[in-house]
Structure formats: C-alpha cells, structure tokens
Amino acid sequence: MQLNFNLDWLTAKSLPIIGLDISTTAIKLVELSDAGKGMLRVERYVIEPLPKDAVTDGNIANLDQVADTLRTAWKALGTRIKYVALALPSSAVITKKILAPASLKGIDLENQVEAEANQVIPFSMDEVNLDFQVLGPSPSSPDDVQILLAAARKEKVEDRVAVVEAAGLKAFIMDVESYAAQTAYEQIADQLPNSGAGQTVAIIDVGAQNMHINILNNNESVYLREHGFGGNQLNNEISRRFGMSSEEAESAKRKGTLPESYGTEVLQPYTETLAMEIARALQLFTTSTQYQTVDHILLAGGGVMIPGIDDVVAKRTGTPTLVINPFANMAVGTHIRPQALTADAPSLFVACGLAMRRFDS
Ligand SMILES: Nc1ncnc2c1ncn2[C@@H]1O[C@H](COP(=O)(O)OP(=O)(O)OP(=O)(O)O)[C@@H](O)[C@H]1O
C-alpha cells in the first residue's frame, strides 16, 4: 500500500529519505540504508521528546513547538538527508474501494477516480487531498480494476507539511500510520507461522494516549480501531501513588528510580489492566466481524515496554503474543548502540515503516 497525497512525487528510485513519525510524545526519526543482499541497515535514529500537548490525538496543536523539536531531532540524528516520509493518523483518512474500467489509464483514470470520489467521500472535494492506488483486477467484474481511494482533510496534510518545512526539511511522502505499521510488519512477518499467510494477526501499538489496533487477515488489513488506553495511564498511577508530576513520573519510570513497591503496587496492576484492555478490544473484533479468532498478537509502542508483558497478554487472551522489534532482520550501523536500539525498537515501529519507503520501487 502506498499513498502520497499530492506531494511532489519524483519517481527516482531510492532517493534518500528518512522516516518521520510525529507522535504524541515525541518526534521519531529513522534512517535506513541498503546493506546489500536484500538486507537493510539501521543507520541512525532519534527519539526527541515533544512538549506536553504539542500533539494531541494526532493533531498538531502547536506548530512552532513541533517544528522546533523536529529541527533539534534532525540535528541530533546527524544525517545529511533532508527528504522525509511522514504519515497521517489513520483516523484522519477515509478509504473506500471503488471500481474503474481496466482500460482507463493516466489522466483519464484520475478523472474517473475523482468523479467517483465525489460520490463516496463525505466532504467537498476542495477540502480534501485525494490519492488512490490500483489494487488489481476486480474479482467480480473482469473488465474492471479495484482501486483503493483515500481522502484526507487538506489541513491535516498541510499542517504536517508546514512542520517539516519550518524545520528546514522537505516532505516527500505522506503515508498513513496504519500502512506504515504494515510495511514494518511485512518484513518481520517471517517470525510467524507461514509468514502470517492464512492467519489473523492483531498488531497492537500502545502509545501514550491510545492503543492503535490493526488486525490483518491473510496479511491484509481488515479492522482498524483506536482504543483510549496507553502508557499515560501508568504515569497517572505513578503520580497518584508517589505524589509526583507526570513529568517526574515519566522520568523516574525510565530511570528506574521509583520506590521498591512500584513493581507490585503499580506496574503489575497496570500490566494486568493493559492485558485486559487488549482482550476486550479483540473480543469486540471477534463479535463484530466474521472472524472468530485471533491467531497472533504483536505488540508495539512505548506502552508495552514492560518486562514480561508478552506473557501476561498471552495468558489473559489465550493467544500467542510477541513484542515486535521491527529491526529484527536488519543490520545495525556503527552510529548505533545495539542495546539502546533493542530497547527503543517497539516505539519506532511506525517510523521504521516510513523509513522503508526509501526502498519502494
Ligand atoms: N522505556 C520505556 N519504559 C516504559 N515506558 C515507556 C518507555 N518508553 C516509552 N514509554 C511509555 O510509552 C508511551 C509512549 O509510547 P510511544 O512512543 O509509542 O507513543 P507515541 O508514539 O508518542 O503515541 P501515539 O502513537 O499514540 O501518538 C508513554 O506513555 C511512555 O511513558
């Protein structure tokens, strides 16, 4: 799946780009390179914390703060690459599958898609950026092709491009977060039986405010949801229990400087609650769709950076669970400390998928 929402689309192959994830808590940058023999290498990455409320629920609330943080992050990355691939939150994008005659090409196809979009997208065409991708022949009518149409509110695209430009960089690809996550998933799917073929796989990215749920069947996305639960809940609990601000809680949690009772009195109950929220989300999926079971759970995001979380979730849901490292099959460059990368990897899931866009053909 590739979208670009009317950004400059040069077709030059492997133009150097870096992946940029503008998330709730941080700006995340990842640079990958081609290590040869079909392997990628992680060259550099940065996680630069954002001021509180600069980004909320996928909206850029404070453009200047986000641009400043991006500028700092890019300097810290130490790269020369100024082109970035970034993404819109899945909730800001409407997608529809439509049909078009297989004989249409180029501008004729674009016109046809736009006319169709007018019918199926519930916004005025002046208010949205449109993009589409031909998926292949239609299974039901042999003379048509199936097209995935995507529409995003213009201001959502423009805000993100403005941040990138204010930081002195260039927005080159505008993807969707769930697609970027899927790109990252595809190159580690070999960790699953049959590489995920014929299976139902739930990718659950636990961020600060929200759990981003993307369920795949036979490696195609069939269910996308956001669920209001994330790592902030843990910080709130720490604040309450130990009388700290949420900033102090965050820092103490990461440094491991909390009192001994933290493990049993705060972390353990949080882990149980998280597992229960995941079980509930999956139950909602199986009761509201044709799918009866989930075969695998893959966990990502900073909210799952808890030792033993995979076992707790597996036990609670009765489903095999893995915390994913999107870099598992990649080489690691000399600028990176492998231990730090392993620790940060789950929260770089989306940024990694975006960085992989460099290698689209
Ligand atoms: N090393 C860590 N140990 C424990 N918790 C962590 C760690 N790193 C991040 N977190 C927690 O993970 C959460 C942030 O995760 P993540 O970076 O995936 O979120 P995000 O991408 O900013 O959010 P979203 O995707 O919803 O925009 C925060 O609540 C933070 O406290």
Ligand SMILES: [Mg+2]
């Ligand atoms: Mg995230």
